[in-house]
Amino acid sequence: MAGSVLNASLSIIGAGKVGRTLAKLWADNGVFRLQDMLCQSQKNADSATGFVGSGRAVSDYAALLPADIYLIATSDDRIESSCEELTRRGLISASTIVFHCSGALASSILHTATQQGAAVASIHPIRSFANPEQVAKDFTGTWCGMEGDQRALDILSPAFEAIGAKTANIRTDAKIHYHAGAVFASNYLVTLLDIAVQSYARAGIASDTALDMMAPLVRETVQNVFRLGPETALTGPVARGDMATANKQWQAVAAADATHGRLYEQLMQLTVELAARRKPPEK
Template structure:
């Protein structure tokens, strides 16, 4: 390896001489991680490659280190390369990095996509580099805030052992907690996050719409939803989903469920289909509750 990361991988520890890092596609996520690693002296940041020199310079200023590069060919050889570009650009960036001759056996290339696996980095693997994917499970909307409160962040990780031997301690150094996932199940792993985050927001929206259709003002509807949602979620995390389940299906009151389904069908057929699907899944959960599962 070009710098010191080889010894770090051999021991599983990051030594006093930090491995070198360059970031390709240094947006909100790249800036956050770059700043955390610079402040903790986990990596020595070399170069930042963005679509524009101005953007790369802005990222460098936020991080407090790194030089703007104009192309992959202009990158200095680094021990580790983070490709933090959008999902649709990860493979192309890796191909360009490999074509520029920046990779060799012992190099490490990784990305932070939640939806894509480390197989996107095949061009790096073909040149003997170790590859990985490490996905921080949180939003990076405001890098400054995330950097201040990153400790405790869970990260789904998979990839080559040599890459994880360096990247694991690097993420631990900034307070992350890594959980190992199967490369071939990466898409399902990301779908779980979508269920827990995006679709929860959609359910809140549908519940608000139903309250409004029932004659309640939109702002008040959210106030009615909030305690139901927060208390149900708290109970599910504390007791487990099955034990936390309440409501008509948990009580076996299927007549109420049928009336509700009919009312939703008359209001919005598309939402009625969703209600029906959730009723079936909730019935399974209620059975698990009855059987004593958590």
């Protein structure tokens, strides 16, 4: 591969929202020399290169030219087969770098490239790419979890930093826990807030009113967690040792919905453990 990032050619397999956004950022900042953008249809490939402003739109692996670096930005269930296809067509060599941006999968999914001596990695930007135009404007400051072969990271880490990313190293054999952390912090938080809305409903409060009531509480709680840390941010019955109130709530919730009751009980116990980690007040 070329000796510097600026001289390296990059082709993107699956130029959807993530692929085209990163391609545009790298193209606009002169980080990589964008070569091919492969999509399942020529229309989508043309749309991707039009968004980026450079690159060659292709819709067939047979049309791909050899590149120094391949980003496989397909859906997770197609990453392995895409890498296999690149290998089958002789596009992977010992000097190639292959990486993907999945949060759930490790770089080991690219094993067919590894067998050819290529360096592999995964780098996961922790943000939504729902609006590529907006993401391309405010990508600076985005955290990216990364793991893989050091040779790949030596190229890709500065490439992401050049477009404003902050990077954090992940243990390859424990990447599933990294992704689980993001699921807890985002997806399951939404589920928990929905359960809160259902609890308000049992008290006769409409869902839109409940959301309005919850908004300042949730925002302030989250801000305090980030500002003070979970232990110090914790408030409420368990935090102040009022287990009588906590147990009454658990029993009431369990009587109304057994599943919610089990969840309340487990969260109560975890909160007891969290409260126990708090430092005693200074005298």
